[in-house]
Structure formats: structure tokens, C-alpha cells
Amino acid sequence: MAKRKTCSKKQLNGPRVKKKKSRLQLSDLPSDILHYIISQLPIKEAARTSILSKHWEDVWCSRRNLKFSFKSLFYNRKCRIPYSSIKEQVFIDRVNTVLNQHSGVGVEKLEFEFSSLHNEHAEHIDGWLKFAIASKTKQLILDFTFVHPPMEPYSFPFQLFDATTGSQLQSMKLGSVLLNLTKLELVDVNITSEEFETTLFNCNVLEFLGISRCLMLTSLWTRHPLNHLNHLHVSHCPLLQELELSSGLITLEYEGPLMPLASHSTLRNVCIKSPDVCSALAYIFIEFPSTLPRLEMLTIRCQEIEPLKFTYLRHLRLELNFVSLETRTTDVLDLACLLEAAPYMEKLELHVILRMWMDRTLERYRKRHGELRSLPSQLHSHLKVVNMTGFYGQKDQVDLALHILGNASVLETMKINPKPMVAATNVLLTSEDGFCFVDGYRAAKKYLFRADHRGVVDVVKVRRRDVENVWPYKLVDPYWIALEAEQER
Incomplete structure (x- = not known):
């Protein structure tokens, strides 16, 4: 019997073929x-x-x-x-x-x-x-x-x-x-104060600089002078807290949070945009006189708002201490705005202290000092009592007293005391002050009595013989006044 050939598994399946694995290329x-x-x-x-x-x-x-x-x-x-x-x-x-x-x-x-x-x-x-x-x-x-x-x-x-x-x-x-630029405007630029200073370092001929909506700026300043820069426009930089640029700056336009300005002796034209007129006026009166001595034109852009009013104020007491005649810039007549700010005020006290310095003397108002001023009428229907001390007869004091006298329709009494009765013991009074008391009495008698058609003005009499060879504190110090009264009794 013939032997059956046995086929190996390898032969049954045919020759084994090696398969190549595909390689993944980076590409x-x-x-x-x-x-x-x-x-x-x-x-x-x-x-x-x-x-x-x-x-x-x-x-x-x-x-x-x-x-x-x-x-x-x-x-x-x-x-x-x-x-x-x-x-x-x-x-x-x-x-x-x-x-x-x-x-x-x-x-x-x-x-x-x-x-x-x-x-x-x-x-x-x-x-x-x-x-x-x-x-x-x-x-x-x-x-x-x-x-x-x-x-x-x-x-x-x-x-x-x-x-x-x-x-x-x-x-x-x-x-x-x-940067050979005469004009540069930065709008919506993410620039820091340090980067800003570095940028301006190379702007030697820059004349106009505009900065708007730069939200990262906290200060505008340069370490070197920008001799040609004369016009600066800054707006909507909410983090800005300091502004100090070239000393040759002439025009400034600013819109944003009000802040102190570094002294600019050459700045002549300023335009300020503020949310309301009250904050703008307070800002310019406090900041500008000392920092902008050459200011020629000032523009204030404000939104219209209701005037500031103290509707519950009934009694106002104001003490003004003028430290020096040489530096005095306040005009007492400006206080007339109080009649509008406090429409229901019934009693007003105004106590003024004027200090004498060296050979500077105070003169009461006379015709040669110019005509007395009159403001637009501001009728006040609640003010009944006015008390003014330290009335030396200065022109602006007379102006204010006449304004109140002519506008307080229900005024019952206006008491004028030439002597600075309030806090006078804390200031330096000289022998010249005594004669100023006399001047105040004479000015009040001449101008206020003439305008008083209702008989409400009451002026404390001070004569020349009352102050000659008299220590001024005896006229204003409560201790000496009480002592004199006791001796008279």
C-alpha cells in the first residue's frame, strides 16, 4: 500500500509572506x-x-x-x-x-x-x-x-x-x-508710563501730543525737556494720576478725573472738561492760581446740572482768616453765592480776621478805589439775621453787605461790628488794628446807613478816642471786655 503523503501545515497554506508594517511619517x-x-x-x-x-x-x-x-x-x-x-x-x-x-x-x-x-x-x-x-x-x-x-x-x-x-x-x-514727528496721537494703545517716557525720549521735534483711552497710563512725565512740545490733549485715561511734561507747554486740553497739575509757568490756554460745574469750579479755584501763573484763556466744558443747594440749612457761620495782605486772593463779594446755595437760610454769621504785616496797612473804601460793585439780584425770602464782625470797611466787605441788604427781603437785623470778635485772641493784633476798627465804623455808617431804608442796620460804634493808646486786645478779648464792664459799674 502506497504511503499517503502528509502535507505540512506550511505547504497547505502556501509559502509564508512577511508583511511590511507601514510607518507614520512626521509629514x-x-x-x-x-x-x-x-x-x-x-x-x-x-x-x-x-x-x-x-x-x-x-x-x-x-x-x-x-x-x-x-x-x-x-x-x-x-x-x-x-x-x-x-x-x-x-x-x-x-x-x-x-x-x-x-x-x-x-x-x-x-x-x-x-x-x-x-x-x-x-x-x-x-x-x-x-x-x-x-x-x-x-x-x-x-x-x-x-x-x-x-x-x-x-x-x-x-x-x-x-x-x-x-x-x-x-x-x-x-x-x-x-521719531521725527511733529504730531503724535495715541488712541487705544496699551502703553505703560515707562514705555511712554521711553517713546517720548526720541521725539525731539514733537509739537502736538494726543493721548486718548490709554487704559494703562498712570502718569505722564519726562526726564528730559521736550523743547518743541506746545500742545497736549489728554482724554479718557482713568488711571492717570500725575501730569508733568515739558516746561514749554502752551495749550492743554484735558478730559477725565480732575487731578493736581505740576507747575507750568508757560501754560497759557487750558480747556477742562468735567462731569459737573461744581467740581470744575472748585478745581480751578484751588489748583490753578498757584500752578498756572500765566494763564490767559480758560475753557470749562461741563454738563448742565441743578445748582448746588443746601435745602435744610438754616444757620450758616463762616470764619475767614486772611493770613497775609500780600497773598490775599479771596474776594469777599464772591460769598454772595451763599444766598443762592442756601435758599432757606435764616441766619448768616460772617466773621473775618485780617492780619497786619510789617508796614502794610489796611485802608477803608474810598471813592478813589473805584465804584462799588453790584451783582445781579438774588432775592432771598428767608434770611432774617446777619452778623458780621471784623468789618474793616474794605471795598469787598462793603460790596457784600450792600448786596445782602438789597436782596434779603425779610431781613430783620444786620449787625456790623468792626472789631474781629471771633478768634481775635489767636492772631497778632497791632496798634494799627484799632484805627482800622474806626475805619470800619465810618465806612458802614456812610454806605450801609444810606442804603438802609428799613432801619435794620446796627453798627457797633468805635471812635478814634476809644482806640488811641489802647491795647487792641482790650477791645476784643472777652476777659478784658468783661473787666472793663465791671469797672464801669
Whole structure:
């Protein structure tokens, strides 16, 4: 019997064929992932990927952020190259090589950082700016900040930018760049106070500066004079707390929270926009006289509001202490506004203390001092009692007393005391003050009695013989007054 051939398992299934496993190539990854990988590499390494294969030639050209610096172009951990050994032309050649190969599409951020570049390299830097304009770059940084004594800084060519070419640019940072500008406006710019000061350092011919809606600014100041800057416009910078610029500033336009101004001896034209007239008036009367001695034109832009009124005020007591005749700027007649501010006031006390200094003496009002002033009528239907002390007969005191006398329709008594009865013991009185008491009495008798048609004026009589060779404090100090009264009894 013939033996049956047994077929091996191998023969039944035929010869075994080895299958090759497919390998995933890096270039097979989705383009978004490739672009992300490229963006994480230094620009030097990203450009080198173009030699990997034909597929990789253009991958790196989609890189959206291009930073050219010593670190990104030359730095090597294994072989450290000193910064000083890199010549400007070597840096320029590498930048130009990369930009010539790049597609120039979709570049969002373009940064050049190399401190050795200056105005002699303007031709190449101008070319880089043209690349930024063509690629519609959104963020541009030119940082040529000098480490050593500087050469002439790069002069920024603003003529390359206009409403069309610069429409995509959202932010720009410049370091050691000369801005040959006569006019600069910053609107919605995220710039800090330190960056602002650095920017102005290179604006030597700037004449107009406008700043609006710069939300990071806390102060506007410069360490160096801006000799040509004469017009400053500032608006809607809510964090701004300090404003101190060139001493040659002539015009200031300001809108925002009111703040103290540094002294500007040359400032002549000021325009202030304030939320309400009350805060604006208080601001200009308190701040301006000492800081703006040459102010010629002042414009206040305010919203119309209801006048400030104290509807519950019935009794007002005001003590005015004039420290020095030489520095006195307050006009007592301005206090007439109290009649409007307190429409239901029934009693008004006004106590004035005037200090005498050296050989300066006070003179009561006389015709040669000019005509007495009259304000528009402000009828007051509640004021009944007025008490005025320290009435030396000064022109503005007479003006105010006559205004009240003519407008307080229900006034019952107006008591005028030439002597400063309130707090007089705390000030320095001289023998001349006694004669001023007499002047006050004479001025009140001459002008107030003449205008008093209702018989409400009561003036404390002070005669010359009452003050001659008399210590003034005996006339005003409560202790001495009581003592004199007791002796008379």
C-alpha cells in the first residue's frame, strides 16, 4: 500500500509572506499640528526644516510669529558664541535670508531685537518694515536699545504708513528709534508710563501730543525737556494720576478725573472738561492760581446740572482768616453765592480776621478805589439775621453787605461790628488794628446807613478816642471786655 503523503501545515497554506508594517511619517500629520510644531522652534531651526524634503520646503513659511534676535539666530548651547562677535551685517544677512524665503502670508507678530543696529542700517530696516506692511503684520517690535554709547538712532519712516498700509497694525514697540514727528496721537494703545517716557525720549521735534483711552497710563512725565512740545490733549485715561511734561507747554486740553497739575509757568490756554460745574469750579479755584501763573484763556466744558443747594440749612457761620495782605486772593463779594446755595437760610454769621504785616496797612473804601460793585439780584425770602464782625470797611466787605441788604427781603437785623470778635485772641493784633476798627465804623455808617431804608442796620460804634493808646486786645478779648464792664459799674 502506497504511503499517503502528509502535507505540512506550511505547504497547505502556501509559502509564508512577511508583511511590511507601514510607518507614520512626521509629514503625514495634519497641517495644524505641523504649524504648531514649527512655531515652537527658534526661527533658525524652523528655517532649517525646509531641507528635510520637498514637502517640508514651505511648511515653516506658514509661521505666524517671526522673532529675529541674537538668541533665535545664533545662540547654541554646545558652542556658545559671544554676542559681541556678531557683526551687524551678519545679523542683517540672516534676517534677509529668512524673509526672502518666507511667504509673507499671515504674519501676526514680527520682532527685530539687536542693539547694534542704528541709522546707518536704515536701508535694510526699511525693507523689513515693507515686509511687515505687505504681510499685514499686527504686532511690530523694533528693539535696538543701546548697551554702549549710542550711534545715531534709526529714524522711523512714517511715510511708509498711511491709512491703507497701516490699517492692520494693532501694536508697535520701538526701542532706541528716532521719531521725527511733529504730531503724535495715541488712541487705544496699551502703553505703560515707562514705555511712554521711553517713546517720548526720541521725539525731539514733537509739537502736538494726543493721548486718548490709554487704559494703562498712570502718569505722564519726562526726564528730559521736550523743547518743541506746545500742545497736549489728554482724554479718557482713568488711571492717570500725575501730569508733568515739558516746561514749554502752551495749550492743554484735558478730559477725565480732575487731578493736581505740576507747575507750568508757560501754560497759557487750558480747556477742562468735567462731569459737573461744581467740581470744575472748585478745581480751578484751588489748583490753578498757584500752578498756572500765566494763564490767559480758560475753557470749562461741563454738563448742565441743578445748582448746588443746601435745602435744610438754616444757620450758616463762616470764619475767614486772611493770613497775609500780600497773598490775599479771596474776594469777599464772591460769598454772595451763599444766598443762592442756601435758599432757606435764616441766619448768616460772617466773621473775618485780617492780619497786619510789617508796614502794610489796611485802608477803608474810598471813592478813589473805584465804584462799588453790584451783582445781579438774588432775592432771598428767608434770611432774617446777619452778623458780621471784623468789618474793616474794605471795598469787598462793603460790596457784600450792600448786596445782602438789597436782596434779603425779610431781613430783620444786620449787625456790623468792626472789631474781629471771633478768634481775635489767636492772631497778632497791632496798634494799627484799632484805627482800622474806626475805619470800619465810618465806612458802614456812610454806605450801609444810606442804603438802609428799613432801619435794620446796627453798627457797633468805635471812635478814634476809644482806640488811641489802647491795647487792641482790650477791645476784643472777652476777659478784658468783661473787666472793663465791671469797672464801669
